[in-house]
Amino acid sequence: xxxxxxxxxxxFKQQAAIQAATLVKDGMAxxxxxxxxxxxxxxxxxxxxxxxxxxxxxxxxxxxxxxxxREEGIPLxxxxxxxxxxxxxxxxxxxxxxxxxxxxxxxxALLREKIVAAAAKQLVxxxxxxxYVEHLGMLCPVPVEVxxxxxxxxxxxxxxxGAHVAPRKHRDGSFYLTDEKNLIMDxxxxxxxxxxxxxQSIYGIVGVIEHGxxxxxxxxxxxxxxEGIKILEPAxxxxxxxxx
Ligand SMILES: O=C[C@H](O)[C@H](O)[C@H](O)COP(=O)(O)O
Numbered sequence: 456x457x458x459x460x461x462x463x464x465x466x467f468k469q470q471a472a473i474q475a476a477t478l479v480k481d482g483m484a485x486x487x488x489x490x491x492x493x494x495x496x497x498x499x500x501x502x503x504x505x506x507x508x509x510x511x512x513x514x515x516x517x518x519x520x521x522x523x524x525r526e527e528g529i530p531l532x533x534x535x536x537x538x539x540x541x542x543x544x545x546x547x548x549x550x551x552x553x554x555x556x557x558x559x560x561x562x563x564a565l566l567r568e569k570i571v572a573a574a575a576k577q578l579v580x581x582x583x584x585x586x587y588v589e590h591l592g593m594l595c596p597v598p599v600e601v602x603x604x605x606x607x608x609x610x611x612x613x614x615x616x617g618a619h620v621a622p623r624k625h626r627d628g629s630f631y632l633t634d635e636k637n638l639i640m641d642x643x644x645x646x647x648x649x650x651x652x653x654x655q656s657i658y659g660i661v662g663v664i665e666h667g668x669x670x671x672x673x674x675x676x677x678x679x680x681x682e683g684i685k686i687l688e689p690a691x692x693x694x695x696x697x698x699x
Pocket of ligand 1: 488489490491492493545546547548559560561562563564565568
């Protein structure tokens, strides 16, 4: 990616993304995430393909990422060819450092992202260091993808779980539609003490397709901030790699 100099937050995202891209090796089937941080991963993989001859194939998690991957010359594949992926690299809206549980989906791509994450042997999360939270739900709503039919009923049931629920809309007031043509309910629960129970309760609502709690899925997080790059794994192993 070229052009304007990056602001500090974007620079941290890029640093985390470039670090994560080093995990991608020849012959891998790679899940490509969505969002401003994942964009840097896609750009770096494109660069490695062009400049280093890296040979990979990839499945993107959104129409936007697919368009970028095509521009970068990243060969795309399908779950028919690759039901299992070697690695997926994606961003996150919140990261709980002790568990690597996540909130994702601020960009609306949570359904495809979770399908790709579930198919991947490794799920590597890239972010700037501002995404750490003590408890999920502290910074962001939990997005819940619901089918359009009867969405008001699903929204009422989400509210009964304790959330303030707002259907996601565009500035002009029209409903935001996901790539799968569903609606998003942004659910503010406040700090979530027991995400596993909440996850099951949300799945129990008819009409819900998926939610943005990504629990026990990340195998590694790579974040960058003023103190350098930090790599966390679920077993609380951690390493700090020099100052930036
Ligand atoms: O639907 C969007 C995704 O879950 C993104 O990966 C997430 O919102 C993080 O995006 P960003 O890297 O732009 O903060």
